[in-house]
């Protein structure tokens with residue numbers, strides 16, 4: 001295993017510095033749902049203790065169109081969006097069910113490689129998320145409301161990505177589930193894999209060239225400033241396509257594979273972590289997950305299960321605002337985040353102690369957070385992403401039905417290993 005970084009885990013990485021009292025947060029994967037069987041299975045196999053992610057205070061918090069909106073279970077606030085009378089009556093959960101939830105039936109099995117087999121489902125790839133909601137009868141106001149929060153954290157927002165991608169992601173998370181994280185940090189999972197693999201992992205070993213072949217494959221790796229050529233019966237390329245497209249791959253790749261490597265987009269994600277000397281949100285009984293249309297997008301507490309008086313509020317933003325933040329200096333990112341978080345949690349300024357940030361676009365071994373698909377790309381690119389090329393096999397979240405999830409990376413690894421076993 002050739003790994004460019006000096007550590008295992010890639011996009012599963014726990015940030016332990018510069019926080020106090022052993023507080024930690026995640027740069028990548030945060031939530032591990034228990035309907036992700038492979039993720040759960042490996043956590044069990046390695047004996048990693050899981051802690052449920054449970055909100056401290058009930059209710060929902062939004063900051064939209066300049067207004068702070070808080071409501072409890074079953075509550076139906078007046079939204080600053082032009083909703084129809086029916087939508088206003090349905091409220092957020094009713095709107096979600098009508099336009100989204102009810103569309104997730106009879107889709108077949110989205111985890112299978114040849115999905116979708118039904119042309120009516122496949123047609124969803126021709127429209128973006130907003131067009132899909134409009135086709136289901138949602139008013140522009142309801143689309144704007146649904147576009148705040150989760151739907152806004154993929155690609156460049158609801159209007160940018162394929163409706164088929166949205167539907168697949170939601171359909172795969174439909175079964176009732178509880179969300180967990182690993183006690184002590186999610187990177188304990190890749191570290192557990194790494195300790196089993198031991199010396200078979202070569203760190204600080206970036207691959208610079210990959211060449212497929214009929215009888216074997218060749219890889220050139222840079223080690224201590226020198227290039228070394230390695231050959232193997234089979235090679236699994238688990239490098240994100242956002243990085244792979246900058247390497248020397250080929251010749252001999254099929255044009256469709258080359259196109260998939262070159263064109264697959266990756267979501268820009270920027271995260272800013274703000275440590276407070278006191279969890280003032282507990283005193284105020286405020287929910288610690290707020291969806292906003294501010295440039296910081298989503299604010300939440302990643303330290304829910306961690307002891308001590310201090311806590312962290314995190315901003316998680318994606319798309320154009322994430323790219324804007326990536327261009328800022330580290331201190332500027334923190335000041336910028338504070339200037340918006342205080343719209344929702346005004347006490348943050350009084351309690352703020354120190355901060356940190358992670359912008360995935362500038363990570364040289366990721367160049368983005370996770371794969372997404374523009375309308376049309378699930379038909380044009382998806383069938384070619386995971387397909388082997390001679391003795392080259394492809395793994396990673398992008399080569400799975402769960403892009404953006406740890407489960408996807410694991411499932412793709414199992415699939416690639418099976419391909420080799422079958423070929424042998």
Ligand SMILES: Cc1cc2nc3c(=O)[nH]c(=O)nc-3n(C[C@H](O)[C@H](O)[C@H](O)COP(=O)(O)OP(=O)(O)OC[C@H]3O[C@@H](n4cnc5c(N)ncnc54)[C@H](O)[C@@H]3O)c2cc1C
Pocket residue numbers: 002003004005008009010011012027028029030031032205206207208238239240243247269360365366368369370395396397398403404405406407408409
């Ligand atoms: C911001 C963010 C939030 C996320 N949230 C969640 C979540 O809540 N729940 C969840 O389950 N998942 C989440 N994920 C997704 C999850 O982290 C990824 O799907 C998963 O880690 C991807 O694994 P991978 O093996 O495909 O890629 P990676 O983890 O990126 O592994 C690829 C490896 O290849 C190495 N590499 C790259 N280039 C080279 C090269 N030239 N030579 C050698 N090595 C190279 C990299 O260093 C890396 O170690 C999130 C990811 C991000 C970024």
